[in-house]
Amino acid sequence: MKRTALFAALALASLPGLAAESTGPLEEVLVEGRRTSLLGLARSASEGAVGAEDLALRPLLRPGDLLELIPGVVVTQHSGAGKSNQLFLRGFNLDHGTDFATWIDGMPVNLRTHGHGQGYTDINFLIPETLERLTFVKGPYHAELGDFSSAGGTRMTSTRDAQPLSLTLGAGANGFQRLVAQGGQTLRPGLAAGGALEGARYDGPWRDLKEGMEKLNGEAFLASDGEERSWTLRLRGYQNRWRSADQIPARAVASGVLNPLGSLDPALGGRTHRFSFSGALDQTLGEGVLTAEAYLIDYRLRLWSNFTYGLDDPVRGDQFEQLDDRTVAGGALRYRWRDAGDRQHRLGLEGRFDAIDNVGLYRTAGRQRLDAFRDDAVDEGSLGAFYEMSWAFAPRWRAVLGLRGDAYRFSVDAASMENSGTRQDAILSPKFNLSYSFRENLEGYLSLGRGFHSNDARGTTLRRDPQSGEAANPVDPLVPSTGGELGLKFTSTSGLNSSLALWALSLESELLFVGDAGNTEATRGSERWGVEFNNFWQPAARWRLEVDLSWTHARFEGDAPEGNHIPGAVPLVASGTLTYGGALGPFSTLRLRHLSAYPLREDDGEKCDGSTLVSLALGWRWPRLALQLDALNLFDSQDHDIDYFYASRLPREASDGVEDLHFKVFEPRQLRATVRLQL
DSSP states (O other): OOHHHHHHHHHHHHOTTBOOOOOSSOOOOOOOSTTOOOTTTBSSTTOEEEEHHHHTTOOOSSGGGGGGGSTTOEEEOSSOTTSOOEEEETTEEOTTTTTEEEEETTEEOOBSSOSSOTTBOOOTTOOGGGEEEEEEEESSOOTTOOBTOSSEEEEEEEOOSOOOOEEEEEEETTTEEEEEEEEEEEEETTEEEEEEEEEEEEOOSOSSOOOOEEEEEEEEEEEEEOSSEEEEEEEEEEEEEEEOOOOEEHHHHHTTSSOTTOOSOTTOEEEEEEEEEEEEEEEEETTEEEEEEEEEEEEEEEEEEOSSBTSSOTTTOOOEEEEEEEEEEEEEEEEEEEOTTSOEEEEEEEEEEEEEEEEEEEEEETTEEEEEEEEEEEEEEEEEEEEEEEEEEETTEEEEEEEEEEEEEEEEEOSSGGGOEEEEEEEEEEEEEEEEEEETTEEEEEEEEEEEEEOOHHHHSOOBOTTTOOBOOOOOSEEEEEEEEEEEEEEOTTSEEEEEEEEEEEESOOOEEETTTTEEEOOOOEEEEEEEEEEEEEEETTEEEEEEEEEEEEEESSOOTTOSBOTTOOSEEEEEEEEEOOSSEEEEEEEEEEEOOOBSSTTSOOBOOOEEEEEEEEEEEOSSEEEEEEEETTTOOOOEEEEEEEEEBOTTSOTTOEEEEEEEEOOOOEEEEEEEEEO
């Protein structure tokens, strides 16, 4: 196989929503960004790709904002800069990633049975300058994605080229400082080494505390490219510590006791690290390409929070610590080939094992432990296998048929022997995608599939509530979902690339372990449906406009006295991005994101007000130098980054507390300047 054909196969294989990995003669597809239509390659209307050109021009408050490159995804934060972001998509409050699978360079980011939340997704270890490509799918129609993918998933790919040495220096309001060194070297033809190192500090705009975030982040790689074989070895290291101003009660702000940028507990925050070693091999084998991936991850998080202040303990307060300390090992084998009938096949086998030495929940005061609610060790292993066939069975028709199977084993060694035990579960997930080409620039899609998310292992063996001491029922280990989508993709010679999708998704149950409380919370099944309309238009070489609209109807199943609305289900998300610029000269990006009001209680009696956020980047690029100025929250909006409604207790309030809105406001307008120098 020629080298260009091999690279084309690898590029296609990296797109989680593309069934058209082909060998034999292959068409080379260069993913430059959303301008790439994927007509004839995509399985569903809602999948897509974003290339380095689009990644480089966005104004970013935090690394997690990169996920907003996916149309319809909203990234917020209710805690400090070192914590995983809160995610919203397709009527889901995804918490920190429960139903959205995220992968970086072949490594899963979602952490199951996590101390803070199931599927916890923290991408603060990613250095944005190293990101080369982001691909995404939505819905449970894609055989290569298993756990946490009911709403969709993304795969991010970092650069593996020997880039020239460069320095990036950033500085801005609220004590923001950032330095990135990046570069590489060709050791011999076909063999390159490189890496990046990042250091960052940030104090934040809060009145009663300084975040004092201190982050150190680095990665190094060794990559080889040949005509028949390509491989990469990558080493990453990340550590971070911070203090945080969490959400605050609206009544304290309304009475003047607290500033909207204030905090009620100055000892909140966290410390975390993530070290990993991974490798990937692509080898021409027979008539196809074999891909092998392996990874080893060392991870630890200590997180201190206080959401209810004095509701449970008016003397010592309600601060608590969540601990997660684990090692994750896993890998995958995939083989793709094209048969004599021009049918394309993919066969995959995946394995993962989480050795969780300690996952705990503790009552604290001033970060000092007082009592332990949970102090457990967990071993969780899984095996997954999938097969998928893409078949152009008629001149205009293409079918992609897939089947995935997953098996899990949970072993819990709880502090309370009554909550210890072992559970096993397995699930089959069929996938079906059908596309029809109306003409060269218009394609229609019908997609159906089953997905799932795993529950926290501690919930699967639970017999007694660790706080109340009352008897409790264990939850199902795996929770299935079923979804469908009908859509169109369209592209025109004028530079317009559009997609329209009508989708529906049902979950059998939204049973989840509540890491903040140490027990499980059972909800009814749910149903969601909606419409997405995504547009990318490049009217001229330097101008690009993106307009994305997503509307969702989300309800719990059945009729219950408390109501059927799903708290945190955002009905409308609208975003627009206008970009001007080329390889050299002036450039700018104007970004707008709007969330409509959404319910905070099941009876819809309390709603947030919605929010609108606008940011701007301006700059100039020369051959070896680039200057950029970001205006984050350009119009100094005082809308809320996040809203919740629950009971808490302030001093001199009744023992049962007060049900109230709790919110975190947008960070005020701030300017950040960046200088990039190529040495």
